[in-house]
Amino acid sequence: MNATRTTPPRPFDVIALFPQLAPLARTATRLHPRPGAPTVHDSSVGGPLLWPADEPWPYCDEPHDSRASLRIHSPDDVRLLRRDRAAAAERLRRDPQAPEWTPEERETWERIKAGRPWFDGPIPLLPVAQLYARDVPFLRPPDADLLQVLWCPFDHEMAHPKTALFWRSSATVIDVLEAPPEPPIVQHGCYLPEPCLFSPEQVTEYPHPSELDKELRDQLDDESRWETIDSARYSAYADDPGELYLCNLSTAPGWKTGGWTRWSPTDPIPRPCPECGTEQVPLLTIASWEWDGGSETWIPEEERTASSPPPLGTRDCNFTEIDITGGNNLQLHACPASPDHPHIELLQ
Numbered sequence: 483m484n485a486t487r488t489t490p491p492r493p494f495d496v497i498a499l500f501p502q503l504a505p506l507a508r509t510a511t512r513l514h515p516r517p518g519a520p521t522v523h524d525s526s527v528g529g530p531l532l533w534p535a536d537e538p539w540p541y542c543d544e545p546h547d548s549r550a551s552l553r554i555h556s557p558d559d560v561r562l563l564r565r566d567r568a569a570a571a572e573r574l575r576r577d578p579q580a581p582e583w584t585p586e587e588r589e590t591w592e593r594i595k596a597g598r599p600w601f602d603g604p605i606p607l608l609p610v611a612q613l614y615a616r617d618v619p620f621l622r623p624p625d626a627d628l629l630q631v632l633w634c635p636f637d638h639e640m641a642h643p644k645t646a647l648f649w650r651s652s653a654t655v656i657d658v659l660e661a662p663p664e665p666p667i668v669q670h671g672c673y674l675p676e677p678c679l680f681s682p683e684q685v686t687e688y689p690h691p692s693e694l695d696k697e698l699r700d701q702l703d704d705e706s707r708w709e710t711i712d713s714a715r716y717s718a719y720a721d722d723p724g725e726l727y728l729c730n731l732s733t734a735p736g737w738k739t740g741g742w743t744r745w746s747p748t749d750p751i752p753r754p755c756p757e758c759g760t761e762q763v764p765l766l767t768i769a770s771w772e773w774d775g776g777s778e779t780w781i782p783e784e785e786r787t788a789s790s791p792p793p794l795g796t797r798d799c800n801f802t803e804i805d806i807t808g809g810n811n812l813q814l815h816a817c818p819a820s821p822d823h824p825h826i827e828l829l830q
Contacts, residue, residue, distance in 0.1 A: 692745055
């Protein structure tokens with residue numbers, strides 16, 4: 483696990499203002515992924531998986547669009563570009579007058595930007611996340627303590643990677659696959675996760691405003707209901723108090739398990755299980771950003787006071803380097819009746 487990350491207390495006691503929300507509280511686990519060097523025994527993003535040596539590695543056999551990206555790169559190309567970008571950022575941090583690119587870095591960039599030839603065949607899936615139940619409580623089959631999430635690094639239906647879930651008992655994995663196959667090419671570099679370790683933290687969430695009944699939504703938009711809170715904090719939301727609830731008091735941003743669904747840009751839709759029709763619930767949120775300009779109250783305490791810059795190679799608060807269709811979340815929902823039933827992917 484990474485160092486501890488602590489979400490600040492919410493700016494206001496929302497239950498004191500709106501007691502009707504109390505029975506709607508749910509626990510979510512913020513994962514706080516940060517760059518690290520995970521092993522097969524760690525919960526991680528983009529790290530090696532505890533995959534049995536005698537179990538075939540999964541492939542995507544569906545067709546892929548060769549015109550979906552102007553240039554195609556290999557996973558190693560992406561890693562090399564990230565390394566050079568991190569080196570350049572560190573060089574400029576130490577000496578603002580240093581060259582933006584060294585001749586070697588420029589040569590590498592010129593070679594890589596030409597792209598790779600198209601590969602027309604089955605694509606090995608990429609590890610996205612591995613979650614041990616000892617670190618992260620989540621919905622799981624009775625005999626499983628490990629969830630592994632992989633995806634095909636190409637757009638599929640709804641223009642995002644297609645995910646696959648694997649549940650297993652870690653105790654049954656004796657011989658681990660040491661060198662899993664990698665895709666020869668990826669559609670976008672942002673579909674290759676940067677290896678990260680987690681710092682799990684449980685928080686309380688409440689529903690997105692659009693999942694509340696009309697009476698409660700009207701109360702959230704009623705300025706008089708917010709008169710008792712700190713006017714300095716409230717002033718930025720005076721014209722739209724419902725936005726204050728949405729950004730600061732309902733659902734946490736970033737990678738998480740459980741909790742409530744973050745809806746945007748669409749309104750809530752039914753999520754029936756394809757197998758049995760039971761309404762599915764949030765399992766894992768794969769996020770493009772840990773926070774944004776509207777959710778800064780969720781920034782961990784440790785990163786509010788840190789004097790050092792963000793980890794090298796990261797883009798602001800995108801520590802995993804994943805970007806889903808320009809900053810969206812890919813939310814995986816599972817069936818509470820049986821996690822073995824097919825999951826639902828929700829792009830929001």
